[in-house]
Amino acid sequence: MKPGRALRATTWSPYAAGALLGVTATVSMAGFGKRLSGAGAYQHGSGYVGRVLAPHSVYWKYVMPTGLTWEIWLALGTLLGALASALLSGQFRLRSMPDSQWQSVFGPSVYKRWAIVFLGTALIELAAGIAGGCTASLAVSGGAALAPGAFVFMACMFAGGIPSARFIYRKSRPDTEAP
Amino acid sequence: MMPLAPLAVGLAFGFLLHKAGMGRYDVIVNVFRFSDLTVLKFLMSALLVGMLGLQLLSSLHLTQSVPIPQTYWLGNALGGLLFGVGMATAGFCPGTVAAGAGEGRLDYLVAGGAGLYAGALAFGFAYPKLMPWLATQGNLGSVTLPSVLHVNSWLVIALIWELGLLLLYAIERGPWRRGPSKKSA
Known part of the structure; x- marks a missing residue:
């Protein structure tokens, strides 16, 4: 290309x-x-x-x-x-909302999206403080430097994320989601 | 401080986050549902290339002192769990909030920026009570896998590359593979 x-x-x-x-x-x-x-x-x-x-x-x-x-x-x-x-x-x-998929679970409310974004980002930033880094600083950079904590963080990130996503999407299948 | 270097690194970082689709809610969330593994492929490639590049430069003595994050098992794990919950719920991490804001997402720019700042403040207030204890639980300091295991760095990198390539091969060629959901384009 x-x-x-x-x-x-x-x-x-x-x-x-x-x-x-x-x-x-x-x-x-x-x-x-x-x-x-x-x-x-x-x-x-x-x-x-x-x-x-x-x-x-x-x-x-x-x-x-x-x-x-x-x-x-x-x-x-x-x-x-x-x-x-x-x-x-x-x-x-x-734009003030995700382009696709969000509404199939959370509905069309912009207020709801912004409230969840605010709470989600606050939780993520607090969690990054506790963990000693985020996806960029701990997972990618720490992992590239071979720090054991980076791999613990990554495993736990998926261990926290997978059941959360499963719970949120408990009523829907990927192929039936409207934008 | 001269901000040109961090601005340049940030430009590359944000550019690549956007080109990989990391500013999108559905791309981030769907890795946790195994319906779109773009995040995993992106993360693994960065990790594998990064560790190779860093080790190559450090064996040629071409590196600054590499900043190695602290390993303190309980904190790394607890923070990771909470981080994953937030990431799967709202569909971003701190870096991708900045990237999403760059492509015009006002929920990221306004609500996300405010939330990240609130979270950083909350951590600051919690720090004196929380971290002196938490940071000493299983604290190994700024160690690396080769230094903990007393083996050659190249051996560790070769093993991680092998596991990583196997995982990526299984994702692309395994009988269980699933494409990204077609409707989310």
């Missing part, structure tokens, strides 16, 4: 995209000593409010430095990278 056409493609093979993500993780860790990260940005930004609400907390004083860190710029870059890809492939569109 020509480079131009590849950049404008709507999807890539997960193997090709994944292998290039492996290269990206290698460059980030070997070249800059930094893991890929998703959850880190919010931890490093949390002090702006946390230090006001809890001025004496050891967490924001000593554990989690507050400021415009590597992780925050990385998250901004992630957003811009996806924006670039979506613009090139013509998929950028402002």
